[in-house]
Each structure stands twice: as C-alpha cells, then as structure tokens.
Amino acid sequence: MKNPKAIYKYTHTGEVGYMHYVVFEGKVVVLSKLDSLKINFIEENGKLEVTANIKDNNYSEVKCKVERDLSYVQKVYDYMQETNNSYFNEGIEGLCAIIFEK
Numbered sequence: 221m222k223n224p225k226a227i228y229k230y231t232h233t234g235e236v237g238y239m240h241y242v243v244f245e246g247k248v249v250v251l252s253k254l255d256s257l258k259i260n261f262i263e264e265n266g267k268l269e270v271t272a273n274i275k276d277n278n279y280s281e282v283k284c285k286v287e288r289d290l291s292y293v294q295k296v297y298d299y300m301q302e303t304n305n306s307y308f309n310e311g312i313e314g315l316c317a318i319i320f321e322k
Contacts, residue, residue: 226305228270232261233281236276239318240307242300248320249296251308253293254288262318270320287317 228239228250235257239250243246252259262268269279287293293312300306308315 227274228272229274229276229279230258230270231269232258232265233270239270241320242296242303242305244296244299247322250304250318250320251293251296251300251312251315252318254314254316259286259316259318268318273291283321284318287319293317 226241228241230237230239237258239252239258240263241250242247243249254298258268262284266285267281267283271279288313293315296317297306297312297315298309301309
C-alpha cells in the first residue's frame with residue numbers, strides 16, 4: 221500500500237478523490253474533513269476502495285475506520301507538520317483521521 225508520493229486514489233458510490241497519507245505509529249493514516257462523503261461511506265461500510273497508482277483504476281478494497289478522538293487527530297496532525305508531510309495547515313478543527321488496516 222505504499223507509493224513514493226504518499227497519495228491514494230479512492231472511489232466510492234461514483235466519487236473519485238485523492239488522499240495524502242502518512243505511516244503513523246505503524247499504521248497508514250489520513251486526515252480528512254469530517255463532513256466529506258468518504259467519511260460517511262467509511263462509517264457505514266467499514267471500508268474504502270483505494271489504489272496507490274493514481275493513474276490506475278484497479279482499486280483494492282481496504283478495511284478502515286474513522287477516528288474522531290481529537291487527541292489522536294492532534295498527534296497525527298503534529299506528526300504531519302513535523303515531517304513536512306501535511307495537506308492541512310490550519311489546525312484540526314473539523315478534521316478526523318482515517319486509519320487503514322494492513
């Protein structure tokens with residue numbers, strides 16, 4: 221599930237998008253806005269279809285969960301900031317974490 225740019229392309233219910241990920245405490249983690257459609261989809265289905273090859277449309281179903289605990293979200297946010305690996309730069313308000321299973 222790794223690629224040099226640390227980006228996954230995802231799809232669900234006709235939507236296609238991109239997510240920037242990091243490996244944090246041994247898990248692949250993405251920060252996302254709470255109000256995004258993918259969060260609703262993950263919370264309802266416990267999975268998302270992703271590919272590490274952003275030019276490809278061959279997705280793999282991966283189990284994942286949404287973490288709303290703000291202390292965890294803050295740790296991930298801080299790690300992304302420290303490693304200069306962040307998509308979000310305005311704090312954690314309105315964010316959650318998506319944790320992917322291996």
